[in-house]
Amino acid sequence: MRYLRYGEIGAEKPGLLDGEGRIRDLSGVIGDLSGKVLGALPQPDPESLPLVEGSPRIGVPVAGIGKLVAIGLNYSDHAAEAGMAEPSEPIVFMKATSCISGPYDPVYLPRGALKGDWEVELGIVIGREAKYVSEQDALDYVAGYTIVNDVSERAFQIERGGNWTKGKSCDTFGPIGPWLVSADEVGDPQSLALELDLNGERAQTGSSAKMIFSVRQIVSYLSQMMRLEPGDVIATGTPPGVGMGMTPPRYLREGDVMDLRIERLGHQRQEVRQD
Incomplete structure (x- = not known):
């Protein structure tokens, strides 16, 4: 799956891309794409997630990079x-x-x-x-x-x-x-x-x-x-x-x-x- 984070700097939310390349909101499933979440990335049906409207800024796809x-x-x-x-x-x-x-x-x-x-x-x-x-x-x-x-x-x-x-x-x-x-x-x-x-x-x-x-x-x-x-x-x-x-x-x-x-x-x- 293709995961991403979208939104203004410092206020990004987790998301993923559906089969048509549209952003789906993951914030109801995980807090962010960071920490232990990365060891077991969620794999929900993208169609079950809210569609993100418009063309938001795309941020760094991982939060809290330590190194x-x-x-x-x-x-x-x-x-x-x-x-x-x-x-x-x-x-x-x-x-x-x-x-x-x-x-x-x-x-x-x-x-x-x-x-x-x-x-x-x-x-x-x-x-x-x-x-x-x-x-x-x-x-x-x-x-x-x-x-x-x-x-x-x-x-x-x-x-x-x-x-x-x-x-x-x-x-x-x-x-x-x-x-x-x-x-x-x-x-x-x-x-x-x-x-x-x-x-x-x-x-x-x-x-x-x-x-x-x-x-x-x-x-x-x-x-x-x-x-x-x-x-x-x-x-x-x-x-x-x-x-x-x-x-x-x-x-x-x-x-x-x-x-x-x-x-x-x-x-x-x-x-x-x-x-």
Whole structure:
């Protein structure tokens, strides 16, 4: 099933999509799409739920995200694009949860930004507590999947010392959504097509089959080092076509529009603005 949260920022309600793509209100069934609910997502008949009229804002599909963990350089073709060797273990960094925003909300370039960039990524949503999980069992801890735009400021990330977090955590640099698609509906997470268009022209085209470390491997690996909790989101890396990899590099400017798609997971769209 395709779950979502709709409404103004701070007042979102849980919902799901019916067979015709209309929003149905889930607030009479669950309080929100968070916590233990994610370990046993409800599966009501959509026709039995109230129809939501109009075109409300679509918010982040999971409430109360405790951690937004990201994996760097995780596509073989992106590593080749960057001229870097494939890592022997996952490259792990954190994005501050204050960067999280809705899938259609604007992306704001921070003051002093020089090299804003885009990254379409498959997002894993954890459904139940995972600690010391085996690769064989790892998918049992996944509630579902979503789209993450791992927006980056490359000058902050690479040229200002320290680790990557400072270039990954600016406000609005973590659009998530539009849907949380249940794991059973997605099927094999290693067979999904990913795309990103910038101003209507294709920038990124990829497949999750090119991931160096699979969803199973990532969930298991992280669970050896940190307890994964319901609602945690993991961004699993990006395919080639980022602005930094272009010749010459192309970075985000005010007025640019990013359109992201992942097979079975829907579409995001953000307009770039200057903070």
